[in-house]
Amino acid sequence: MKFGVVVFPGSNCDRDMQDALQYDLNKEVIMLWHKEKDLSMFSTEDCIVLPGGFSYGDYLRCGAIARFSPMMQSVIDFANRGGKVLGVCNGFQILCESHLLPGVLLQNAHQQFVCKNIYMKNGDGRALKIPVAHGEGRFYADEKTLYELEENDQVIFRYCDEKGTVNAGSNPNGAIRSIAGISNRAGNVWGMMPHPERATSAALGNQDGLEVFKILELYGTVAAEKQELATAL
Amino acid sequence: MEITAQTAKELRLTEEEFELIKQKLGRTPNFTELCSFSAMWSEHCSYKNSIKWLKTLPREGGRMLVAAGEENAGLMDMGNGYGVVFKIESHNHPSAIEPFQGAATGVGGIQRDIFTMGARPIASLNSLRFGNLKDKKTQRLLAGVVHGIGHYGNCFGVPTVGGEVYFEDCYHTNPLVNAMSVGIVKVGKTISATAEGIGNPVFFVGSATGKDGIGGASFASANITEESTEELPAVQVGDPFQEKKLLEACLEVIDTGAVVGMQDMGAAGIICSTAEMSAKGGVGMRIDLDKVPTRQQNMKAWELLLSESQERMLIVVEKGKEEAVLKVFEKWDLSASNIGEVTGDGLLKFYMHGELEAEIPAYELVLGGGAPQYTREYKEPAYLEKIKAFDANSIKDIDAADLKGVAEQIIQIPNIASKRWVYVQYDSMVGAANTSTNAPSDAAVILAKGTGKALTVTVDCNSRYVHAEPYTGGMIAVAEAARNIVCSGGEPLGVTNCLNFGNPYDPEVYYQFVKAVTGMGDACRKFNTPVTGGNVSFYNQNPDGPVYPTPTIGMVGVIDEFTNRMTMDYKEAGDVIVLIGEQQDDIASSEYLHKVKGVEYSPAPHFDIDEEFGVQKFVASIIKDKLVKSAHDISEGGLLVTLLEKGFNRNLGFEVKADSDIRTDAYWFGEAQSRVVVTVSKDKAEELQHKAAAAGIPATILGSVSNGSIKVNGTDWGSIEAWKEKYDTAIEKIISAN
Numbered sequence A: 001m002k003f004g005v006v007v008f009p010g011s012n013c014d015r016d017m018q019d020a021l022q023y024d025l026n027k028e029v030i031m032l033w034h035k036e037k038d039l040s041m042f043s044t045e046d047c048i049v050l051p052g053g054f055s056y057g058d059y060l061r062c063g064a065i066a067r068f069s070p071m072m073q074s075v076i077d078f079a080n081r082g083g084k085v086l087g088v089c090n091g092f093q094i095l096c097e098s099h100l101l102p103g104v105l106l107q108n109a110h111q112q113f114v115c116k117n118i119y120m121k122n123g124d125g126r127a128l129k130i131p132v133a134h135g136e137g138r139f140y141a142d143e144k145t146l147y148e149l150e151e152n153d154q155v156i157f158r159y160c161d162e163k164g165t166v167n168a169g170s171n172p173n174g175a176i177r178s179i180a181g182i183s184n185r186a187g188n189v190w191g192m193m194p195h196p197e198r199a200t201s202a203a204l205g206n207q208d209g210l211e212v213f214k215i216l217e218l219y220g221t222v223a224a225e226k227q228e229l230a231t232a233l
Numbered sequence B: 001m002e003i004t005a006q007t008a009k010e011l012r013l014t015e016e017e018f019e020l021i022k023q024k025l026g027r028t029p030n031f032t033e034l035c036s037f038s039a040m041w042s043e044h045c046s047y048k049n050s051i052k053w054l055k056t057l058p059r060e061g062g063r064m065l066v067a068a069g070e071e072n073a074g075l076m077d078m079g080n081g082y083g084v085v086f087k088i089e090s091h092n093h094p095s096a097i098e099p100f101q102g103a104a105t106g107v108g109g110i111q112r113d114i115f116t117m118g119a120r121p122i123a124s125l126n127s128l129r130f131g132n133l134k135d136k137k138t139q140r141l142l143a144g145v146v147h148g149i150g151h152y153g154n155c156f157g158v159p160t161v162g163g164e165v166y167f168e169d170c171y172h173t174n175p176l177v178n179a180m181s182v183g184i185v186k187v188g189k190t191i192s193a194t195a196e197g198i199g200n201p202v203f204f205v206g207s208a209t210g211k212d213g214i215g216g217a218s219f220a221s222a223n224i225t226e227e228s229t230e231e232l233p234a235v236q237v238g239d240p241f242q243e244k245k246l247l248e249a250c251l252e253v254i255d256t257g258a259v260v261g262m263q264d265m266g267a268a269g270i271i272c273s274t275a276e277m278s279a280k281g282g283v284g285m286r287i288d289l290d291k292v293p294t295r296q297q298n299m300k301a302w303e304l305l306l307s308e309s310q311e312r313m314l315i316v317v318e319k320g321k322e323e324a325v326l327k328v329f330e331k332w333d334l335s336a337s338n339i340g341e342v343t344g345d346g347l348l349k350f351y352m353h354g355e356l357e358a359e360i361p362a363y364e365l366v367l368g369g370g371a372p373q374y375t376r377e378y379k380e381p382a383y384l385e386k387i388k389a390f391d392a393n394s395i396k397d398i399d400a401a402d403l404k405g406v407a408e409q410i411i412q413i414p415n416i417a418s419k420r421w422v423y424v425q426y427d428s429m430v431g432a433a434n435t436s437t438n439a440p441s442d443a444a445v446i447l448a449k450g451t452g453k454a455l456t457v458t459v460d461c462n463s464r465y466v467h468a469e470p471y472t473g474g475m476i477a478v479a480e481a482a483r484n485i486v487c488s489g490g491e492p493l494g495v496t497n498c499l500n501f502g503n504p505y506d507p508e509v510y511y512q513f514v515k516a517v518t519g520m521g522d523a524c525r526k527f528n529t530p531v532t533g534g535n536v537s538f539y540n541q542n543p544d545g546p547v548y549p550t551p552t553i554g555m556v557g558v559i560d561e562f563t564n565r566m567t568m569d570y571k572e573a574g575d576v577i578v579l580i581g582e583q584q585d586d587i588a589s590s591e592y593l594h595k596v597k598g599v600e601y602s603p604a605p606h607f608d609i610d611e612e613f614g615v616q617k618f619v620a621s622i623i624k625d626k627l628v629k630s631a632h633d634i635s636e637g638g639l640l641v642t643l644l645e646k647g648f649n650r651n652l653g654f655e656v657k658a659d660s661d662i663r664t665d666a667y668w669f670g671e672a673q674s675r676v677v678v679t680v681s682k683d684k685a686e687e688l689q690h691k692a693a694a695a696g697i698p699a700t701i702l703g704s705v706s707n708g709s710i711k712v713n714g715t716d717w718g719s720i721e722a723w724k725e726k727y728d729t730a731i732e733k734i735i736s737a738n
Helices: A014-024 A070-080 A090-097 A143-151 A208-215 B005-010 B015-025 B031-040 B092-097 B099-115 B136-156 B226-234 B240-255 B269-281 B301-306 B322-331 B384-388 B400-411 B463-468 B470-487 B507-526 B591-596 B609-624 B639-648 B664-669 B682-695 B720-737
Strands: A002-007 A028-033 A047-050 A084-088 A104-106 A114-121 A128-134 A138-140 A155-160 A179-183 A189-192 B074-079 B082-090 B120-130 B160-167 B176-186 B201-206 B259-264 B284-288 B312-317 B335-343 B347-352 B355-361 B444-448 B453-460 B491-500 B531-537 B550-559 B576-580 B630-633 B653-656 B676-680 B699-706 B709-712 B715-719
Touching (some): A002 A014, A047 A090, A090 A104, A114 A179, B074 B453, B082 B099, B082 B453, B082 B550, B099 B120, B099 B240, B120 B240, B160 B453, B240 B259, B269 B312, B301 B355, B312 B322, B453 B470, B463 B470, B470 B507, B470 B550, B591 B664, B609 B676, B609 B682, B639 B653, B699 B709, B709 B720
Parallel strands (some): A002 A047, B653 B709
Antiparallel strands (some): B082 B176, B201 B312, B284 B335, B576 B699, B709 B715
16 A cells, blocks of 8 residues: 655645655655646555645635645545545645535634644544644534534544543634544545644654554554654654 | 935935945945945944954854855754754844734745755744733734744744743833744755856746835834834735745755855845845846836836845856756746846846946945944943842842742743743644654754754843843853753754844943853853854834843754753652752842842843853763753753753652752742753662762752652642643733733
């Protein structure tokens, strides 16, 4: 299984994602320029990642312009064919704008950018410490959509506290029902605000991000977890 | 129009300077030419009132790869074939008027200084000063500045990894916003800000030029008054997305091998970049201003020359390789225009509609060329008498029963309390290289990916110390920066400085400048950290007076082996807490004395540079020997604040006893320099003390790390969580109270 990382002109987590996938997860990575269209080197078993950043400056709604880029047309097609697509932060916003995922990401409730470690969990799993860094990460959807998301197990991550309790105090942006990440109905497209690629290396003192890739079944074997400090440097 | 001395005066040039210009040109300049001189000879661009003293700083040696001031930023050898490029710059005046854009473009400007040399920025820092936080105006400025820094830095994609924020009344009208950036480049791959090769084309790349920021350089070279808000057009507007593209395009265009020289357009825009690049290469340029892309119609020649529109670069390209350059900028959807060529006569000639609008020898405009250099008079400020008259005996010591209450007060002083409200608004983790998020240390520790090394970076200046004793305070700023680097396991490499002072024509202000720079220079020589460059910001003054003299020190250190990195926090209950350095019976200039006791005038705290050097050398050796598990220096707030801060990361407490006959307040809250608190596992405490004795460095066991409870002199002080809550929320409470 290999990865493609889309590079928009304002992507700024593209290299971080590349490093995490290459060095910490030992995966093959191909960088994909937004003006290109070709995804023929990928099978639907592979995964296309939309990294964080400010794709086209995001002076309009975040991700609203990226949706129309040539590469996104191919990614939308790839997803509709069952290919795996992961969007992180700005990538999540782009997936919602592209209607590959339901809902929207609104300005944080406290109206400020926030960057810090938060905790989130998948189902009844353990609380994972993962960084967030966004100004518009408050997930919102109408009641009907929320009902469907929960009914179909599409809520993949919820913000929680260190002990795994979901509560208002541990929600960094006011996301409805503490939703940090969701998938589509078919389970091949995922979006999340937290940045797992910032938590995959021993040198950074936090490897909970590896767990995220495992949960999404993008990681493979546990054996790959062993890594040398030198790779990050 | 007729150009007279009065015209010159309106452009903030003196009569003598006007005469000098006429002499140099052999004629009376036209308006466009006079504007060019006004900008280039402004304090901001020419350093005319500071260069004499800047030259006394150690500006070469160590691992410097270019001499200070030679390029847009300092360049030092970090080993393994890589160089570290770094610089700090002020954006005080724009931020005072329009905090959001002022701060944002400050961040943008300093990043360009780094990548114009071919380096990729990997870390940003900032140093901020405001008035009283309880004041509504301060809160508005703080919110705007922090938002601006975040807005630009977060989008641009360089992590903000460190900084400092102080609140003092003297900054009420004149806030200080100093931004620093640090980048990495392969040695030998740097690009110089020079123009060479007669006939080589000159390219203008990036954003179009508008009327924003016209006169910014000369605006920053005057006091701030009530009328300053009318100078709003002098403030620039930033576009971080454009800069992000410019960064990637500039680094890519360097790889084409077509670039002869490159310089960003910051202060004084086109005139500054053409003049400095030409003067450096000993050439001239013929520029066709019609070819400069504009975003406003009917811009005049002088407006084009002086505009400080952001996100623009000037590139001299090797003739015949234009296509390669155009291709890169097209890829990034940035405009690139051939606006002229390098000439051999040393003259800058600007044409518009076929008319020659200005003709000036490039050399005459620049620092080190024709720009004037002044010797200013200085005299000891009158207030220093009050400082010398301070008598600690007139201050009543605190009773044992009041100790806890005072400690609670001190950790909630905004200068000491957590700056969480500020730094969570900055992306501190983009780049996935900031190790300090999960493992805090005195200076931020950043992985320099690809180089096999880590960098450790800090900005420091306690300006109250500099105000109290300019020479000693200047030394302390350098010493503290070096101490922070050493406590993080790094070897200090070099310094960039941002010298924020009042009006240089005031002899008492100039005294502060001279003494502080002298102190910095002496300290830099002692620590072998040359000054690689920086920036001077005078005129941080208003009708009520100048700000505290604030020579902000940005320091970069290198960690050759990442395993030698040191963190500040307690690791395990039972570990022994040891003070390296000596307790002093000294409360001078402490936050305690100033904020709790309300004493405005007292000397700088105890400081001896040889003692400091010895302590740092010893701390570096015990970190290298893997003897200690944590190291955190004592700074604002004194020993007790240090002990508490060491506990916050892991919710570990401590049990300590004062064992000394000095004043109680001096023991716990004094800010004497050259002290570091370390922890060691129990079985190594003795070894540490032996080593200290052998090195002649005092090492005193203060107590031990606990599971979370705090006990001072046998009294129960509650849990570390409760103290952390107070420390973390103090600033937030003040802001939300209004």
